[in-house]
Amino acid sequence: MALAISLQGCNNDQELIDGLDGLDIAEDISITGNGIAHEWTDLMLELERYSQGRPNASARALAYIYLAAYETAVPGMVNYVSNDDRLRGLRIRDNVRAEDVNYQVALNTCFAKVIEHFLINVPESLTSGINVLETEIEGQLTVELSEQLTTDSQAWGTYVADQVIAYSLTDDDAEAQILDPQPLSYEPPTGDGFWTYSADPERALFPYWGKKVRTFVISPDETTTVPPIEYSEDPDSEYFAQMMEVNNVNNAARADQGEQLWISEFWSDDVEGLMMSPPARQFAIANQLIEQYNLTLDQTLAFYVKLGFALNDAAVSAWKDKYDYMVMRPNVYIHEFIDADFQTNLYRLIDWPNPSFPGYPSGHSTFASAAAGLFIDAFGNTTSFTDRTHEGRTEFQSAPRSFTSFTDLAQENAFSRVPLGVHMSMDCAEGLRLGYEISDAVNNLNLISDSFE
Numbered sequence: 218m219a220l221a222i223s224l225q226g227c228n229n230d231q232e233l234i235d236g237l238d239g240l241d242i243a244e245d246i247s248i249t250g251n252g253i254a255h256e257w258t259d260l261m262l263e264l265e266r267y268s269q270g271r272p273n274a275s276a277r278a279l280a281y282i283y284l285a286a287y288e289t290a291v292p293g294m295v296n297y298v299s300n301d302d303r304l305r306g307l308r309i310r311d312n313v314r315a316e317d318v319n320y321q322v323a324l325n326t327c328f329a330k331v332i333e334h335f336l337i338n339v340p341e342s343l344t345s346g347i348n349v350l351e352t353e354i355e356g357q358l359t360v361e362l363s364e365q366l367t368t369d370s371q372a373w374g375t376y377v378a379d380q381v382i383a384y385s386l387t388d389d390d391a392e393a394q395i396l397d398p399q400p401l402s403y404e405p406p407t408g409d410g411f412w413t414y415s416a417d418p419e420r421a422l423f424p425y426w427g428k429k430v431r432t433f434v435i436s437p438d439e440t441t442t443v444p445p446i447e448y449s450e451d452p453d454s455e456y457f458a459q460m461m462e463v464n465n466v467n468n469a470a471r472a473d474q475g476e477q478l479w480i481s482e483f484w485s486d487d488v489e490g491l492m493m494s495p496p497a498r499q500f501a502i503a504n505q506l507i508e509q510y511n512l513t514l515d516q517t518l519a520f521y522v523k524l525g526f527a528l529n530d531a532a533v534s535a536w537k538d539k540y541d542y543m544v545m546r547p548n549v550y551i552h553e554f555i556d557a558d559f560q561t562n563l564y565r566l567i568d569w570p571n572p573s574f575p576g577y578p579s580g581h582s583t584f585a586s587a588a589a590g591l592f593i594d595a596f597g598n599t600t601s602f603t604d605r606t607h608e609g610r611t612e613f614q615s616a617p618r619s620f621t622s623f624t625d626l627a628q629e630n631a632f633s634r635v636p637l638g639v640h641m642s643m644d645c646a647e648g649l650r651l652g653y654e655i656s657d658a659v660n661n662l663n664l665i666s667d668s669f670e
Contacts, residue, residue, distance in 0.1 A: 251507060251517040253321050253354060254286065257328040258504045258521075260350050261336070262493050264343055268336040271494035272580055273423045273430075273532045274395050277385075278335035279496055280433055280522075280529035282328075285381035287522040289327040289374050293320040294515040298666050300522075304433065307384045313376050315369035319362060321514075325354045326374030334382050337395065390429040398423055399573070410448030410456075410550075411543040412575035422573040427537025433526040435658035437537035440651060445544050445577045446643050450554060457554070459641040463547040464555050467638035471562055477636040479614040481562055483607065484581070484633035488566050491612060495581050496528040499588035501606040502626075510596055519664050524591055527659040531587040531652055535580050538651070544577035546570075547641055561638030566613060571639050579640045582631035582648025583655070589627035590656020598622050627652075 261282065265275060284300065288309055291299050301309045329351040333344060359367045386392060394400075399420040405413050414420050427437050449456040470477035486492045493501060503524055507517050548570050551559040561570045572580075592600075599622055607615035620626040631649050634640035 251512055251514040253324055253328075254514060254517045254521065255504060255508065256350065256354065257286075257325075257332070258500060260346060261328075261332050262497055262501050262504070264332065264336050264339050264346070265497045266493050267339045267343060267490055268494075269338045269489070270395050270398060271489065272496050272584070273426050273536065274337060274391075274398075275494040276496040276528040276532040276584070277391055277430070278337075279500060280525035281335055281381055281385050282331045283518070283521040283525040284433075285327050285331045285378050286324060287518045288381065289323050289377040290320045290514070290518055293318070294518070296666055297515060297519060297664050300664075304384070306387050307380065309377060309380050314373050317366055317369065318373050319358065319366055319370040322355065322358050322362070322367060322370035323374035323377070325351055325358065326371045327378045330375060330378035331381065334378075335385075388431040390425065391431060394423055394425060394430070400424065406543060408543070410545055412545045414573065419569060419571075419573045421540075423536055424540050424574075427533055427535075427540060430533050432530045432533050434662055435530050435534070435655055437534045439658070440534045440654055442538050442541075443647055443650065445542055445647070459643055460547055460550050461555060463635055463638060463641055464551050464559055466636045467559070467562055470636040478562060479616065480618075480629060480633045481637035482566075482614040483616075483618055484630045485563065485566070485613070485637060486581075487563060487572065491566070492607070495584045496532065498606060499524065499528060499584055502588065502604055503592070505605065506592060506596060506602065509602065520591070520595060523659050523662060523664070524588060526662070527587040527591055527656055528584055530659070531583045531655050532580070534651060534655065535578055535583040535648065536574070538578055538647075539575040539580075542577045543575050544641075544644065546576050546639060548638065559638075563637050563639055576640055577644045577647060578651055579631060579634055579644040579648035581634055581640075582627075582645045583652040585627040585630035586649045586652030587655045587659075588652075589623045590653050591659060592623040592626075594656070594660045596623075598624055602626070 265271075265278075268275060268278070270278075288299060288301070288307075291297050292311065292314060299309065301307050329347050333347050336344075362370075399422055401420075403421050403424040405411065405421055405424075407413070446456050446459065447454075451457060466477065470481060484498075486495045486498045492498075500521075503520065507520065512520065548559055548561055564570045574580075601619075601621065602623075603617045603619040604626070605617045607613075608617050609615070618629075620629075627649060631645040632642070634645055635642060
C-alpha cells in the first residue's frame with residue numbers, strides 16, 4: 218500500500234514505471250578515480266525515487282548503504298579507520314578477508330547487494346538495473362584479474378554487505394516501523410494548534426521514529442531543541458503573522474508563476490515516483506560536488522558515509538521533536554482563520570495537501586543544513602555550484618539553480634517550504650538550526666588514523 222508521505226501524483230507514478238523497460242545503463246560508464254561510487258550513487262538515486270518509506274527509511278538506507286561501501290574499502294584506504302570498534306554490534310573481521318583483494322571489485326559486489334536490500338519495494342522492472350550495472354562494471358574491472366582474485370574480492374564485498382545488513386536488523390524499532398509506518402495504534406494528542414489527521418491516508422507517519430531508532434553519531438537526547446512560537450488565534454500575534462505569511466507567499470507564487478514557485482517545486486522532492494526523497498536529494502548534490510571538486514575514491518567514500526550518518530541522525534532528531542511539539546500544518550489554520558479556499562502549491566502534484574506528520578521542525582530544513590554543514594567542512598562555504606539534479610524534467614519547474622555559498626543553498630531549500638504552502642517560517646528556521654548542530658557532531662567524527670593526523 219502506498220504511504221501517505223509518498224504523496225503520489227494521480228497519474229504520474231504508473232505512467233513513469235510503464236514507460237521504463239528496466240534502467241538505461243550507459244555503456245560508457247566510468248570506473249576510474251571515484252567513478253565506481255559515482256555510478257552506483259546515480260543508480261541508487263534513480264531507484265530511490267520509487268522506494269517507499271520516505272523520508273525516514275530512505276535516510277536510514279543511505280546510512281547503511283554507504284557504511285557498507287566504506288567498510289568494504291577501508292582496509293585498502295591507507296589513512297582511514299573502520300567504524301567497527303565505534304559502532305556497537307557491527308562485526309567485521311579482517312581474518313575473513315583474503316590476502317589479496319581488489320577493492321573496486323569488492324565495492325561493486327557490495328553496492329549491488331546493499332542497494333537491493335535497503336531500498337524498499339522498488340518495482341522489479343527497475344531493480345533489474347542493479348544486476349545490469351553490477352555485470353557491466355565487473356566486466357570492465359576483471360579483464361586482467363585472475364579468477365581467484367575476482368572470487369576473493371567478490372567474497373569480501375558480499376561478507377561486508379551481509380554484516381552491515383545483519384547489524385541493521387538488530388535495530389528492532391526501525392525494522393518494525395518500516396513494516397508499519399502509519400500504525401493504527403497511534404492517535405495524536407489533542408490541543409489548540411496540535412497537528413492531527415482528517416482521513417486514514419493522512420495518519421501519522423513514523424510517529425515513534427524519534428524514540429529508539431538507531432543513530433550513528435548524535436542522538437535526540439544529545440541534540441538541543443528550541444520550542445515553537447506559542448499558538449495563538451490573535452491577529453496581532455507572531456503566530457498569526459507567520460500563518461499569514463504562508464498564505465500570502467503561497468498565493469503570490471502561484472499567481473506569478475515565477476521564481477518563488479520555481480524554488481518551491483525545485484526543492485519539493487515530495488512525490489514518490491516523480492522525485493527522489495529529501496535526504497536522497499542531498500546525495501544528488503554531493504555526487505555533483507564530488508565530481509566538481511575532484512575527490513579521490515577514498516575521500517568520496519569517507520564523505521558519503523558521514524553524509525549518510527548525518528541524514529539518518531537528522532531524521533531521528535527531527536521526528537522526535539515533531540511528535541513532541543505536534544505543530545499543525547498551515548493550511549488547517551489558514552482555512553479556519555484566514556481563507557477557507559486556501560490550497561498549498563504542493564497539491565497540484567499530489568493527492569494530499571501536506572506530508573503526514575507535524576510541521577515543527579521542518580524535515581527538509583534539517584536535512585538541508587545537516588548536509589550543508591558537511592559541504593562547508595569539506596569544500597569551504599564559498600562555492601560556484603549549479604544543482605542540476607532535476608535538469609530536463611518537465612513535470613514541474615526543474616531548471617538548474619546556481620549558488621555561491623552552501624549556506625545560501627541550505628537556506629533556499631529550507632524556506633522553499635513556505636511558498637509551497639506546507640510550513641511556517643519558524644519550522645524552517647528550527648530545522649536549519651538543528652541540522653547544523655547535527656553536522657557539527659558528524660564533522661567531529663574522525664575517520665583518519667591517528668598516525669596520519
